[in-house]
Amino acid sequence: MKYLKYLVILVAFATRIMKPSAQINDKLTVSLQPGDPMPDVNINLRNYPFASARVSDFRRKLLIFDFWDITCKSCIQSMPKMEALQKQFNDRIQIILVTKSTDAQVERLFTRSAIARDCSLPSIIGDTVLTRLFEFHSVPTHVWIDEQGIVNQFMGPYTTQKTIETYLSGRKLNLPIKKEYRDFNARSPLIKEGSGRQLKHLQFYSAIFKKIDDDGGRVSSITDSVNQIAGYKFVNLPVLMLYQYAYITSELSPDYRYLQIALEMDNSGRLIRPSDKNDGEALAKWDTNTLFCYESSVPFSKRSVLSDLMRRDLEGFFGFKANVEKRKMPCIILDVVDSAKMNRPLPTVDYPGNSAVPIKFKATNQPLLVMLNYLKDKLYYQNVPVICAIDKLTNVTVALKSNPKDFDALSAELNQYGLSLYKEERFIDVLVLRD
Template sequence: MNTLKLLTLVKIYINTYICQALARYSSRSYCKGTGRVLLICIILVSMFSLSAQTPRKDSGADGLPSTKALNIGDKIPQFLWDTPLEVVNHPSGQKTIKLSEYRDKKLMILDFWATWCSACIAAMPRIKELEEKYQKDVTVIAVTRDEASKAQKFLTTNETIKGLGIYSVVADKLLRTVFPHQLIPHYVWISSDGLVGAITSSGQLTEGNIIHFLADKTAQIPVRELIDPERPLFLSDKMQLNDLSFFSVLTRDVVDGLPSGNRYRKENGVIRGRAITNSSMEFLFSSAARGILQAKGKQLLDKEIFVEVKDSSRFYPVKDRDILSNVFNYELVVPTEKADSLYQYMLADLNRYTSYRATLERRKIKCLALRKKGDLSLIRSKGGKRENTLPFNKPSKITNYPLSSLVSRLNDLDCFALPVIDETGFMDHVDLTFSGALASETLKSELNAQGLDLKEVTRTREVLVIRDK
């Protein structure tokens, strides 16, 4: 017997019991507790009646309309047009908007972004320019999963976009469910008749493609191809890796649908491969060098990479209105038993197939040595929650971290031209505070006040040198 039938029988039984109780109560032969019994029965009837209700066919488990993923050619459901969406920085001061407010436009573009996505931010001025040029027919709505306070602050303070007057849907769950994606920026093109006309990356959001869309020539807009970065980049679906597999591949130019960055190929916890996509030649060489040095217990700092080439125009990425060139894709997988030689193979590959040659060399170079100036026991950590907000907050703090974390952050700062190395010998975790100012002299002064000093020295370091062949 299923649950619904069982609940129905229980309901009939309780109703019968109530009727009998009412009959006895009317003859005044029933006990004084009858009133309480009747109340409990009525509540139970209500509970079982509610439990036996059949959910609406058009609703999800939470009672809201189902939100299936939409693809090119699908029609936007009415509930999606009518759902209020939380928004910040709206020019009219609105706290929510509905997509239906923009149905008078021939083209609505949903721009999925995040405060941490540099590519999203870099594309916004150009997209805003296009929106204003075609404002009669086009509207662009920014959408982020970031919370309202974070997005509001970013939109009004970021140097690239603060003057653009961009408003954004925030704390989004609905739209990213309807239009799922792995990479951002991500753009969904919707026509006035409610059809998904295109789904693209920023490279396809051009004036020419907008003109095609408005002329109802959506077939001419390239579709964003989604590539699973967890799979070997150029391995057929028909082939599978095994512990003997060995291959490498190197290509130039952007592969749309892949992120910029890198992944490790592992087998049983052993790193036997690297995949680096949409990245610079310098990043490829430095990744190989870092892997080699790490096996020796050493570190390669960004400021210990020396690019000594005559023409750097083909060495570094070039960005033309949000389109990247001079980026590369490289993958190497070695047999499992050769995993400890992975980075030597990688460096040999890059030296063999590119126009450059990179070597690890010992050189005497100038550095900034972090040294003890006062009593370091005064900065020994008191424990508690670990924080490292240098240089992102004003004021900044480093709480319950080793000095190596401070050195790492100092090496990331452009205000120090020389690499920073730790010569304090202090191994305990520390608590440090900073004003958040990023001037080198200010930081040195604040370190002095906490028993530390930065002193220019000459040291022999193993560095990476990249030359023309």
């Protein structure tokens, strides 16, 4: 009776130990990472004293699984190196080759590859267990299991004499963890793959969109030194405006509106918005066909390439070649006629008949640049650039009441402050677009 009691206990204990392994072998798919305990699974082996073994049989040594495939040339070529490492470190490590390829496929490989045929390392062929424990799809992949049965490394082919020596000496290895997905869609654009899960790796991009579902007209330049990125974002802008933004510079024209454009192409009218504001259908059609978005993002250290990148992108997509050339064009000139009047104190009493008119712009001992920006903004309707013939840092004192749309009245009022505003043709920088 005592013998039977011991037998029952032994069978029950063995059943408790073996059952989890059977569940792992048949059903389990997980994604083990360094620090996780390695399941004590059964493995079938070639080139080993026993036909099968358990992971726990290799405790007290570093266990290395080298996952490979019959189609992986580098995997096969590295087999002699792995054999040499096994011989060098002897019983301190155990390297086991692992492949999902079938017996028949491996046998066919042996007929044409002496390297694979002559390799004496223990091997698992037709694996259906280990590959389900680690999430990857490319080979070679190396997994290290430490002496306590804990996953130590999950990585690419970084098993070398140096890395093994570092580990065996007790020093910490700084090797990247392999990060791959079983469901990786190789046919999907990377920005869409896995519902955008790859976007965190994006370093440098530029993109052109047709009109998106937004009112648009959004313009932004990103210069983020904290997150180390820089870029442009233009939403639903006309093609010509995108070109203007791409070519503005502090030397040429810091405001896209004042960079003149000349179109030398057939059917240039398609780029110009219909002038009839009552034809809603024509305006809507033009917006749909001619409004675009542009976005770019680059590392902060490469922010100087943004304008050149945008120029190449626009030419590559729209096909219009752009050059900045000197052309004689109508301009509005701001000049000085009497410098003594430019910075006089404003009168305390206004001239008769004008006291009730509100002041539209006032500057007291401020740089001329402040007033110049006001004039550029208000004279934009003239569709010609405003050129300053005076030092922009010269201080002025003015109080302007004239309606900016009354050019003659504005010019006469500026004359009271020693300034002259007139129209004249001059050679200026013009952005020329050609087919």
